Amino acid sequence: MARIEILNPAEHGDLRVDMSRTVARHHMVPVLANELGALAVDYPIVLTKNPETGQFVLFALVGLEAGENLFLDADGRWGEGYVPLDIQRGPFIAVRGKEEGQGAIGLDRDHPAIGEKDGAAIFAASEGGPALIEAVRPIVSKAMSGIAPTQKLIEILTEHDLLRAGQIEYSRRDEPRKVTGFYTVDVQAVARLSDAQLGALNRQGMLYALHLLAASLGNVRKLIVRV
């Protein structure tokens, strides 16, 4: 479990954060509805179920087996392609502030990017640039504002019964492999919605999101060639 503290100079002024070490080695990265446009040109976007609640969660596939990220370069950095907000934000996360209705930036103290030697100080300005906190603030803010539309999108997908179990078959070192346990948008089910439903989805900006999800599945091929 992450250990989250509300960020403040008194407690965290001495910490340093190496933002190049933010990449966790997972084959699925949680993503948000307000970054779909950037994601959809690089990665297949799918849904899986939270094993504890059965609720759907939106993910970008960056690998085809546990622990595999096919987009990392030799140094373990995100080599090419859009970097999802969940990676960009590093150890920083939006939390509820001390006062009602107020937001604040939190820090995950157990995040591997945090140390006392390498990286940049959080609050002090570095040579020729603003403090790390200034660079992080808009990312955290964007991640925060993506939560509600992501929930809305998932609600639409389940309410209109638009998801189907997906499956990827490929070969690794000439061995046939199968990836299951994820769900994708059924475009035919989208097409069967009534004009009124489609109109409402379009006005909510969600119809485009559904098509981005469907189109992103073409990126499965890009994953397979990288294996």
Next chain:
Amino acid sequence: MSHPVRKVVIVGGGTAGWITAGTLAAMSRAADEQPLQITLVESPNVPIIGVGEGTWPTMRRTLRRMGIRETDFIRECQATFKQGAKFSRWVTGADDDYYYHPLVLPQGYFEQNLAPYWLANSNGASFSQQVCAQEDLCEAGLAPKKITTAEYEALANYAYHLDAGKFADFIRRHCVEKLGVEHVLADMTGVVARENGDIAAIETAQAGAIEGDLFVDCTGMRSLLLGGHFKVPFKSCKDVLFIDRALAVQVPYPDENAPVASHTISTAQKVGWIWDIGLQNRRGTGHVYSSAHSTDEAAEQRMRAYVREIGGDPDQLSMRLINIEPGHREKFWAGNCVAVGLSAGFLEPLEASAILLIEIAAQFVGEQMPATREAMDVVARRYNDTFLYRWDRIIDFLKLHYILSQREDDAFWIDNRHPETIPDSLAEAMALWRHQPPWHDDFDRAVEVFPAASYQYVLYGMGFATAPHPRGLSPDVARRSEQLLARKEAESRALLAELPANRELLGKIAQYGMARV
């Protein structure tokens, strides 16, 4: 001139009425350009019986066909998952005497009969425990699926326990709101007959005459149309199945997080047996017995003792006594009227056949819905053949539980084994099974109610001995049998590790719901 069937009138609104309405409406809407007009007439003054609270796995298909979300059903009907039945104290009456009739078929059921291998090598191990994983799951109190499993899908085959009163109300709302069923609250006062004896209309006190092309009698034990109007006689089977009384009582859990059994528990008594069905909010229990063998007072004492045993206080609970006439009508479809539910007949709830019979009746009528009145007599004859066969097989199967018991503690058990009380068809099958185990060919209908697997579970669960086969088992059969038993062990281990407790899953469904995929 032919007379098309366009309007179906269902009389009676309990479990039978609403399942029939929903099934016929859903099937017709899927198949017909001009769907059947379906009207259900229900008395505002007659309460439903509502003791049938256990289903078969068929209920998943029935609900899905009606377009019902499983999440809604679980949440609104206090429903829980049922993975079969545990029969306690049926064989010897000892405290540790039990066996299971699970819903999962024996491993490799369609490729290999495991019974011969088990018979030769069991060394006293339980048949149901060795050939399928479900007994292990039930004993561990686990659910048959996970919160990530889609609606109606299973990791271990399952049925439901449900609150019959809530269930009828739940399906009614779905039928009226989603499937276009017309609901009329009125008391039936009479029948308007045609010259050929058919029902032209029923007369009601509140809504006048209601006409129809096909009438479905769901009026319960009173059987107002089939028994009343068509005078189809009732055929008692009390000479085979003695039970004629039920004493029902609802027992609350000690606290709201108490475990929920994921199987029906049937515990044999000195006379008769007690059912125990765990819903989300209470246990539905009841004692069925034979009035020829026990007084009502003695039965009440046994019921009170059981309630105390499971942690309830009988002084705080009210008991409901119901008279049962075991048996069925001589036929079920007469003229333009078919009886579904208690109006067709009733048997003790030993294998949860009441709701099952409603489902398969509604499905038959829906699938073979006559196009015209002229086609109806042929459909009716086939229906009667099929269902007389099914009732006979159910009676045989229920009787099987009694003739295999070795209990001697009351004349009830001894009388039950008297050859004169055993139907010829069952006696003949038993003679065969003494020499070879039940297998697919013993059951010749396309849609059998109980498969050979069920007979195997009960026969070998109750210690029946099929003689060793004189020609033995080939090495090939022995090897394949061993592989299947090993596969079952691996499946058991995997499921025991990943499945949640039944109560835990029900809590998650209440909180998060299940997905359709």
